[in-house]
Amino acid sequence: MTKPLWESWAEIETSLMTADSLLACFDYDGTLTPIVSTPEEAIATPQVRGALRELGSLEGVVAVVVSGRPVKQLLELVPGEALWLIGHHGLCVRSPDGEESSMVDEETATKALEPLREIGQRVADASPGLRLEDKGSGLAMHTRNASRLAAKDAAELFCDEAQKLQGFSLFRGKEVYEVKPVGFDRGQAILALREKVAPEALVLYVGDDTPDEDAFRGLLDLPDSVTVKVGDGTIETAARYRVDDTHDAVDLLRRLRALRGKKG
Ligand SMILES: [Mg+2]
Structure with missing residues (x-):
């Protein structure tokens, strides 16, 4: 049963703040930027880019941006030096220091x-x-x-x-x-990344569309994971929580940076 995120916020806030290690994953289009008529117009605001950069630089946080876009395109949109990038819905991964791997020939x-x-x-x-x-x-x-x-x-x-x-x-x-x-989906890519860089991490995943459901489902096996569906409350989702729109998703990103910043 999917619950409104903000109604459960007090409890979620505590676990997001106190986890020793946090893997914070955000989808890009429709989550950190509103859906627009052409992909070229989907530019994250300087505030969003700044929040991602700061979040990714915090001790105990691995910040990830996940997208259907190729990694190369994502690099032009978000601060890659502070983030792990998962592109092409899980098929390609780029580390903050620029190492890339692909799951397909x-x-x-x-x-x-x-x-x-x-x-x-x-x-x-x-x-x-x-x-x-x-x-x-x-x-x-x-x-x-x-x-x-x-x-x-x-x-x-x-x-x-x-x-x-x-x-x-x-x-x-x-x-x-x-x-x-066929091969890696978003859920498998995130679980593999967790295994590699932060095996004990609490996972947060925020996304708005069909491919994000692979992540929501994949993370059901981690009972503490916080999965958040952005938008349309009428569409069935495997996410544990919901928010209304990209404003909420960006608000969540800002709150997270503040929470984890306080911790350090
Ligand atoms: Mg999306």
Whole structure:
């Protein structure tokens, strides 16, 4: 049963503050920045970037930004020197000192997507407002700015073709249909990172969309973990808590920095 975060805040605040070690994970789009019509417009405010930098620099805190974006793109949006970055929904990880690892053979996956890339691009070119995002080893069809009819047709076609591919999974997010190699999801990536850098850490995960559910579910095995779904209270979620919107998510980030700052 998912509860409103702020109603349980007193209790959560204590555990977030007192944990010896904290792994604090925030999704980027729709969590730290509002959803906008093109990904290029989703720029975190200087306050958010500052809060992330400070949080990541605190003793006893590992701060992580998680996204469907490639790690290289994330680096332009958040202060990578203070953060662990998990890109492409768990397939790529970058440490604060710049070491990168990938769970997929990029070249093979990129090649295997060639037929879908061609079809997707043709579909996107045919209607204004559709956009095919090429992540190399992944593809995403964005339909937010298209007419409803074009969005529906493009989604159907893209998903039908995507389902024919071996070794890839398809998921539907907010006005986006995305294909990525099977392997690591966000939950698995976070559990692996915890194992590697902070095996006893209390985990916080904040996210707003379908791929975040992999993290919410993956963290159910850690009974103390604090998982927070951002937005739409009508959508079913595996998260333990909910907040209304990105303002709440950013507020949570600020509170966390203050809480853990006091501790040191
Ligand atoms: Mg998101």
